[in-house]
Amino acid sequence: MPQEPVRFTVLGAVRVRRGETELEPGGPQERTFLALLLVRAGQPVAVSEIVDVLWGTDPPRSALNVVRRHVGSLRRLLEPVLAARAEGRWLVRDAGGYRLVTDGDTSDLLRFRALRDTARRTADAPRALELLTEALALWHGPVAAGIPEPARAHAAFTAVERELLAAAREAADAALGAGVPETALPHLRRAAADQPLDEPVHAALVRLLTAAGHRAEALAAYDAVRARLAEELGIDPGAELRDAVPRERPVRVPSQLPSDLPVFTGRRAELDEVLELFGAEMAQPGTVVIGAVGGMAGVGKTTLAVHWAHRIADRFPDGQLYVNLRGFDPSGTTTEPGEVVRGFLDALGVPADRVPHGLDAQTALYRSTLAGRRVLVVLDNARDAEHVRPLLPGSAGCLTIVTSRDELSGLVAAHGAHTLTLRPFDEDQTRAFLVRRLGAERIAAEPRAAAEIGDLCAGLPLALACVAARAAAHPHFPLAAVAAELRETHGSLDAFARSDASVDVGTVFSWSLRAVSADAARLFRLLALHPGPDLTLPAAAALAGLPVRRTRPLLAELTARHLVTEHSPARYAFHDLLRAHAGELVHEHHTGPERQSALRRLHHHYLHTAHTADRLLAPGADPLHPPPAPEGAHPEPLADGDRALAWLTAEHAVLLAVVAVAAASGEPEQERISCQLAWSLEPFFDRRGHWHDGLTVQRTALDTARRLADSALIARGLRGLARVEGRLGLHTRAVPRLEQALRLFTELGDDTGRANTHRSLGWESEQLGDLPGALRHNQLALAHFRTLGDRAAQASVLNSVGWYHALLGEYRHALKHCFEALTMLQELGDRYGQAVTWDSIAYAHHQLGRHSHALLGYRNALTLLRDLGVPYLEADTLVRVGDSHRAMGDDTAARAAWAEALDLLITLDHPDAERVAARLTGAEDRTDAG
Numbered sequence: 001m002p003q004e005p006v007r008f009t010v011l012g013a014v015r016v017r018r019g020e021t022e023l024e025p026g027g028p029q030e031r032t033f034l035a036l037l038l039v040r041a042g043q044p045v046a047v048s049e050i051v052d053v054l055w056g057t058d059p060p061r062s063a064l065n066v067v068r069r070h071v072g073s074l075r076r077l078l079e080p081v082l083a084a085r086a087e088g089r090w091l092v093r094d095a096g097g098y099r100l101v102t103d104g105d106t107s108d109l110l111r112f113r114a115l116r117d118t119a120r121r122t123a124d125a126p127r128a129l130e131l132l133t134e135a136l137a138l139w140h141g142p143v144a145a146g147i148p149e150p151a152r153a154h155a156a157f158t159a160v161e162r163e164l165l166a167a168a169r170e171a172a173d174a175a176l177g178a179g180v181p182e183t184a185l186p187h188l189r190r191a192a193a194d195q196p197l198d199e200p201v202h203a204a205l206v207r208l209l210t211a212a213g214h215r216a217e218a219l220a221a222y223d224a225v226r227a228r229l230a231e232e233l234g235i236d237p238g239a240e241l242r243d244a245v246p247r248e249r250p251v252r253v254p255s256q257l258p259s260d261l262p263v264f265t266g267r268r269a270e271l272d273e274v275l276e277l278f279g280a281e282m283a284q285p286g287t288v289v290i291g292a293v294g295g296m297a298g299v300g301k302t303t304l305a306v307h308w309a310h311r312i313a314d315r316f317p318d319g320q321l322y323v324n325l326r327g328f329d330p331s332g333t334t335t336e337p338g339e340v341v342r343g344f345l346d347a348l349g350v351p352a353d354r355v356p357h358g359l360d361a362q363t364a365l366y367r368s369t370l371a372g373r374r375v376l377v378v379l380d381n382a383r384d385a386e387h388v389r390p391l392l393p394g395s396a397g398c399l400t401i402v403t404s405r406d407e408l409s410g411l412v413a414a415h416g417a418h419t420l421t422l423r424p425f426d427e428d429q430t431r432a433f434l435v436r437r438l439g440a441e442r443i444a445a446e447p448r449a450a451a452e453i454g455d456l457c458a459g460l461p462l463a464l465a466c467v468a469a470r471a472a473a474h475p476h477f478p479l480a481a482v483a484a485e486l487r488e489t490h491g492s493l494d495a496f497a498r499s500d501a502s503v504d505v506g507t508v509f510s511w512s513l514r515a516v517s518a519d520a521a522r523l524f525r526l527l528a529l530h531p532g533p534d535l536t537l538p539a540a541a542a543l544a545g546l547p548v549r550r551t552r553p554l555l556a557e558l559t560a561r562h563l564v565t566e567h568s569p570a571r572y573a574f575h576d577l578l579r580a581h582a583g584e585l586v587h588e589h590h591t592g593p594e595r596q597s598a599l600r601r602l603h604h605h606y607l608h609t610a611h612t613a614d615r616l617l618a619p620g621a622d623p624l625h626p627p628p629a630p631e632g633a634h635p636e637p638l639a640d641g642d643r644a645l646a647w648l649t650a651e652h653a654v655l656l657a658v659v660a661v662a663a664a665s666g667e668p669e670q671e672r673i674s675c676q677l678a679w680s681l682e683p684f685f686d687r688r689g690h691w692h693d694g695l696t697v698q699r700t701a702l703d704t705a706r707r708l709a710d711s712a713l714i715a716r717g718l719r720g721l722a723r724v725e726g727r728l729g730l731h732t733r734a735v736p737r738l739e740q741a742l743r744l745f746t747e748l749g750d751d752t753g754r755a756n757t758h759r760s761l762g763w764e765s766e767q768l769g770d771l772p773g774a775l776r777h778n779q780l781a782l783a784h785f786r787t788l789g790d791r792a793a794q795a796s797v798l799n800s801v802g803w804y805h806a807l808l809g810e811y812r813h814a815l816k817h818c819f820e821a822l823t824m825l826q827e828l829g830d831r832y833g834q835a836v837t838w839d840s841i842a843y844a845h846h847q848l849g850r851h852s853h854a855l856l857g858y859r860n861a862l863t864l865l866r867d868l869g870v871p872y873l874e875a876d877t878l879v880r881v882g883d884s885h886r887a888m889g890d891d892t893a894a895r896a897a898w899a900e901a902l903d904l905l906i907t908l909d910h911p912d913a914e915r916v917a918a919r920l921t922g923a924e925d926r927t928d929a930g
Helices: 028-039 047-055 063-078 108-121 125-136 155-178 181-194 199-211 215-233 239-244 268-282 301-315 337-347 359-370 385-391 409-415 427-438 440-445 447-456 461-473 479-488 505-513 518-527 537-544 548-560 576-589 592-617 641-650 652-663 668-680 682-688 691-708 711-727 731-748 751-767 771-788 791-807 811-828 831-847 851-868 871-887 891-908 912-921
Strands: 006-009 015-018 021-023 091-094 097-100 289-294 320-324 376-382 399-404 418-421 565-568 571-573
Touching: 006 108, 015 063, 028 047, 028 063, 028 097, 028 155, 047 063, 047 097, 063 091, 108 125, 108 155, 125 155, 125 181, 125 359, 155 181, 155 199, 155 359, 181 199, 199 215, 199 239, 215 239, 239 912, 268 289, 268 301, 268 418, 289 301, 289 409, 301 320, 301 376, 301 399, 320 337, 337 359, 337 385, 337 691, 359 385, 376 385, 385 399, 385 409, 427 440, 427 447, 427 461, 440 447, 440 479, 447 461, 447 479, 461 479, 518 537, 518 548, 518 576, 537 548, 537 592, 548 565, 592 641, 592 652, 592 668, 592 682, 641 652, 641 682, 652 668, 652 691, 668 682, 668 691, 668 711, 682 691, 682 711, 691 711, 711 731, 711 751, 731 751, 751 771, 751 791, 771 791, 791 811, 791 831, 811 831, 831 851, 831 871, 851 871, 871 891, 871 912, 891 912
Parallel strands: 289 399, 289 418, 320 376, 376 399
Antiparallel strands: 006 015, 015 021, 091 097, 565 571
C-alpha cells in the first residue's frame, strides 16, 4: 500500500506533514538542519555549510558525527519503515553533502517560486496579480520561524526573505497596473511591518495607499519610516521612497485639451446633467468614473465634451489628456491604442526608455503612472468600447470622457460608464444657436426663415455652423434667400447615411462650397487625400501644387466657412463628415493621375523635410538621398537641429501615417518614399526615445523593400529594424539582421553601408558584454570612413573607438582618438558630438588619476549638454563629476554634483536615480563611472 505524500513548509514555521499527520523533528538543531535543506529547495547542501549554520564559527569536534545522526533521524522521520543505513527517497547524499528531494507539489517554497516566475513572464497585469496573490498566500510568517535566531540570520534564510519581499513589491506593481490597488495592500502592510527600514517595500506601500485613496495613511506611513531611518540609521529617505509621496513627486502636468468653442450654446440641459451627475460621482471615494457621450455624426459630441472638460479642468490639478481616436475617419487611419498610450506616457513625463514592449505592459505602466493622481482624460471619436478599454485609468480620482457614434454598451456593462446620447437640436436650441451666431435682431426679423434653416439642417450643429458662417459673412443677405438657396442645393454623403439622419448634410456642405472661390473648393477636395490627423499650410500647398502665399488665403476661406478648422495655431483639420464629403468630391472632380500627382507632391514634401532634419540631427549618419522633389512639393526650410526637432515632434503622427499610406500605395515610387522616410526618422525616434513607433515604421520599410526585391533597400531595412530592436533589448533578433545586412552591403560594394553596420554591431557587442568585439567593429568602421573621406562619420566613430579603449582600460589610446575626434567635431560645428566626446575625454582622465583634467572636460560637456537640452546625459555627466570630486577628497562638492544629478533623474523618472541616491547615502562606495 503506497505511503501518503509528504509535504514541507518553510515559509513560516518549519513543518512536515504526511497526509493529515504532522511530523515533528527531534529538536532545534534537527529542525534547523531540515529548514536549511528546505530553503536550498532541492539543491545539495555542503556539509561545511550545515556545520556553519548549526554551530557558527565554533563547531565541536563531533560535528560531523552529529550531522550524520541528524540525517538518520530525519530519514526515519520521513520514512518510518526505512531499513537501517538505507538512503531512502527523500534525503539523499549529493555532491559531498545532502539534498532533500522536493518539487512544486511537495515544497511551499518551490510552489511559490513557480507562481512568481509565471507572473513575471506575463504582461497581463490582472493575471500577474492573480498568480502573485496565490504565491504570497503561501507566506505564513518569518522564513523558518521557530529555529534559533542566530541560524535564521544565515544568508540562506535571509535570501528567501528577500524573495518574499520582492514578490510583495511585484504584486503592488501588478495591482496598480490592474487598477485594483486595495488587493495587494495586506501583503505590503505585512512586509512593511516585518521590514521597518526596507525603503523599497515602504515606497510600494505608500504608492498603493495613495492609489487606493488612503492619502492620509500614505503620508503617515511615509512620515513614520522617515523618522525611523533618521533615528536608527541617521539618513534621509532615498529617491524611490521620496518619489512615492504625491506631494513630493515631480511630475509633468499635461494640458492637451483643444480650445473651447467661444460661442458654445444649445446644450444647457445636457451640460447641467453631466455636471451634476459627475460632480456627485467624483465625490464618492474609490470610484472610477467614465462618461460616454454618444450620438450621430455632426451632432456636437466633441464640442460638448471639450466644453465640459474646460468647465471642470480645475478639479484635475494633475493635468488633462486628450486624443482624437479617429474611429470613423474616412481615410481608415484610426489612431490605435498603443500609439495613444505611448503619447500619454510621454505627456506624463515617463522617459521613453522606461516604456516596455507590448500594449498590455504599456497599459499597465500607464495606469500605474496615473495611480494617485487626478487627471482628466478625453477620448474623442472612439470606434467602440474595445478601442478605448486600454486607455481607461484604473484607479479613482480620474474622470474619463469618451465620445463615439457607437453606443459603447461594453463600457456600460464592464465599467459602469454613464451615457449621454445627444439628439439634434430642437426648435428652441436651434433658435438659440442661430441667435448666438447671427444676432437676436436678425433672427427676430425673419423667424420663419430661421426656422426653415433649422429644418433644412435637421438641427445638426455642424450643418448649422456652416450655414451660419456664410450668413454671418454676408449680413446684408436676407435669411429667406439663404434658406431658399440651401433648399435648392443638392449634395450627397452616402458614406455617412444613418437611419436616424433626417437630413442629407452633404447638401449643406455643397451649398457652403458654392460660397468659396473655385481654387478654395479645389483645395477642399484635395485635402481629403491627406492621411494624417491634421496638416500645415506648406502641406496644403503641396497637395494643391500652389505657392504657399497663394494657398494661405484659400485656407482662410475654408476656415471662415467652417469647412476646415484651425484647431491649433497653423495646424488645420477636418471634421470627419467634411472629410468624407471632400473624399467623394475628389473622386468625382479629379482623375486618378491628378490624385496621384497631388499625393506625390505631398509625400515628397514630407520626405525632403524629414531628410533635412535627419542631416541636422545626425550629420555622421548614412542617409539615402531622396530623388528630386517635383514642382510644388514645398519642403519646409529647417535652419538648425532645434527647428528640426520641433518640426518632427509636431508632425509625428502625420509622418507615421504617410509611411503607412505610401507603403500600401502599390506605386513603386511611393513605396520607395515610404522606405526613405522611415529611415530619415531614425535620429528623431532615437533622440526622443520613440522606439516603439520606430519599430513599426522600420518593419514597414523592410517589408516594402522585400516587396520591391531591391537588395540595397533590403540591407538598409534590415539595419534600420535591427537598430530599433536593439534599443528595445531584442538583441537576439537584432544581431542576425545586422550580420545579414553586412553581407548584403559587402556584396553590393557599399562601404558606407558596411561601415555604419559595423558601428551598429559594435553597439550590440557592448550591450552583450563583448567590449573587445565592440572596439573591433568600430575600428573597422573607422577604416572604411577614412577610405571614403567622410569626415562627419569619422569624427563620430573616432569618439566611439576612444570610448571603448577607455572601457578596456587603454586610457592613452582613448585620449588620442577622442582628441582627434574633438578637433574634427569642432571644425564641423557638431555640438552634440563635442559634448559626448568631452565626456569620454574626462572619463579617461579620471581613470588615469588626473581628476582636475577630468573636471575640466566634464564642465565643457555640461555646458554643451545644457545648451542643447539633453537632461539625461547632463545627469550622467554630473554623476561622474561627483566621482571625480570624491576622488580628490572633496565630499561636499561630490554630494552637490550627485544631488543635482539626482534631481534631474527624479524629474525624468529614470531608474538611475536609485544608483545616484545610493552614492548620496553612502550605500554605494565606488569611484569609477560604472
